[in-house]
Amino acid sequence: MAQPPSAPLFGRILFLGLLALGLRAEIVLQEKVQPLPFMxxxxxxxxxxxxxxxxxxxxxxxxxxxxxxxxxxxxxxxxxxxxxxxxxxxxxxxxxxxxxxxxxxxxxxxxxxxxxxxxxxxxxxxxxxxxxxxxxxxxxxxxxxxxxxxxxxxxxxxxxxxxxxxxxxxxxxxxxxxxxxxxxxxxxxxxxxxxxxxxxxxxxxxxxxxGITASTHGGAIEGTVLEKSNG
Incomplete structure (x- = not known):
């Protein structure tokens, strides 16, 4: 599905990047999302x-x-x-x-x-x-x-x-x-x-x-954490 022209800039850039890689995906943004006034x-x-x-x-x-x-x-x-x-x-x-x-x-x-x-x-x-x-x-x-x-x-x-x-x-x-x-x-x-x-x-x-030419993205990669209420 083509990205509408009114979508925030980030969404349009991501959409074009996916197309460049030969991939197609619909980008869904929450209705209250607004572009930041800077890059x-x-x-x-x-x-x-x-x-x-x-x-x-x-x-x-x-x-x-x-x-x-x-x-x-x-x-x-x-x-x-x-x-x-x-x-x-x-x-x-x-x-x-x-x-x-x-x-x-x-x-x-x-x-x-x-x-x-x-x-x-x-x-x-x-x-x-x-x-x-x-x-x-x-x-x-x-x-x-x-x-x-x-x-x-x-x-x-x-x-x-x-x-x-x-x-x-x-x-x-x-x-x-x-x-x-x-x-x-x-x-x-x-x-x-x-x-x-x-x-x-x-x-x-x-x-x-x-665009991945080697096995460079395996294992415990790009982790994020949060602290639960029980510590």
Whole structure:
């Protein structure tokens, strides 16, 4: 079914992307969905002064008029760091802002199914950037996880105060991803990894119609979490 011209821009872009891959699907949007007045990608946080913060490959994006206009701010060395579109952003009630991202400056994709999948030098590391004063100043990015992490999707704070960052890492033989959750009990100053969640190669697929040429999307991949009422 063709997408109506009045549909929000994201829906039209997604529809065209599916057509480009040779796939057809009806995109159904809730009737109250409205397009945002900007094209910046979330997540977003609101600081104590009411400003909205987002992030992109250049640094911070800040709006003080509810998203109508945005200013940019450099918060890391652009010669060393280039965050990808996969990111997680969290602000605590104490005014600590945590930003996790994948650094494209160190990206090297070396995946060979005939040799077990990701090779030793296949890497896209995870970095964490921290501000303890609601974005006024930022510490230098620190590497949280090496190796190949294809996506960082979520960071949440539990009722206990613990902060949880959901990551993944590529593993070989069999080629797959595993989930590694990093957690902090001191507002992001120090981090520890959880036990590895390893589902084996479950879900791996190779389909030229989707543009996938290797078994790169199997295992415990792109996880998200929620805290249930029972903890």
């Amino acid at each position: 910046h990608q979330g997540p977003f946080v609101r600081t104590g002064d009411g400003a909205i913060w987002g992030m992109d490959s250049r640094g911070a994006l800040i709006s003080k008029d509810e998203g109508r206009t945005w200013s940019t701010r450099t918060i890391f060395d652009p010669l060393r760091f280039e965050p990808s579109g996969e990111r997680a952003l969290l602000r605590t009630r104490e005014g600590v802002i945590l930003y996790a991202f994948l650094n494209r400056k160190e990206l090297r994709f070396n995946w060979d199914d005939q040799k077990g999948g990701p090779q030793a030098d296949c890497r896209l590391p995870v970095y964490l950037l921290r501000s303890s004063d609601d974005g006024a100043t930022w510490a230098a990015p620190e590497m949280l996880q090496d190796g190949w992490c294809g996506a960082v999707r979520q960071m949440i704070r539990l009722r206990s105060g613990r902060i949880l960052l959901i990551c993944q890492q590529a593993k070989a033989n069999p080629a797959r991803h595993v989930t590694i959750n990093h957690f902090s009990d001191d507002l992001g100053q120090t981090w520890r990894p959880s036990e590895v969640i390893d589902m084996g190669a479950a879900g791996n697929y190779r389909d030229s119609g989707r």
